[in-house]
Every structure is written in structure tokens, then in C-alpha cells.
Amino acid sequence: MPHLVMEYSNSVEERVNIQRLLEDLHHAALQSALFDTPSLKSRARRYHDWLIGEEADSVDFIHVTFELLDGRSADQKRELSRLLMSVLQQQASHIRSLTINIRDMDRECFQKVVN
Secondary structure, eight states, X not given: OOEEEEEEEGGGGGTSOHHHHHHHHHHHHHHTOSSOGGGOEEEEEEESOOOOTTSGGGSOEEEXXXXXXXXXXXXXXXXXXXXXXXXXXXXXXXXXXXXXXXXXXXTTTOOOOOO
């Protein structure tokens, strides 16, 4: 149900252990206790092409999107964002742009099949 997607510029790979960062973000999210542990899915996406402001692709970035079913309070989502940012800052403070967005998934429209 919850999805953690870490997007990053390919230049980040030279300076950050991507697998370790993804695992640590995954574990931090689990510590939030906002959902069932087996339901969390985390993945990373590398980008070769990006633009930021007028500096084009000279600015590296990591952006985390975290989607979970609606029903959590703003305080719970802020705390989750804070936990994730703490991990990002510990491992990637030298990356110029670190951002996180917590998104609600519409419970009425969400579909899931588990075999």
C-alpha cells in the first residue's frame, strides 16, 4: 500500500550509496508505524536528463515521494517527512537539492491484488 519512490540525478550515484540510502529510508518509514510493515514498497529511479532553475543539469538532486492511503493526520505526515529528511541529510547532505513530498492516496479509488 504505501510507496516510497526515491528519484535522483545520475550524478548522485558517484557520491551516495543509493542502495543503502534506499534501505535506510525504507527502515525509517517502517519506524513511523503508520502502516503495516509488509505493505511498504520502496524503489529508486535514476534520471539522466533533468533541469533545475537556470543551472540546468549542474545541480544534483534527490527527491522522495511517499504515497500512503489517506487518513493520517498532518502531524503524522510531518513526522514521517522529518524522519525521511533526517536520513537524507545524514547520508546526502552534500547533494544540493533534497526534497520530500508526502501524498495521500484516495482510499475509495485505490485497487490492490495480492496473489
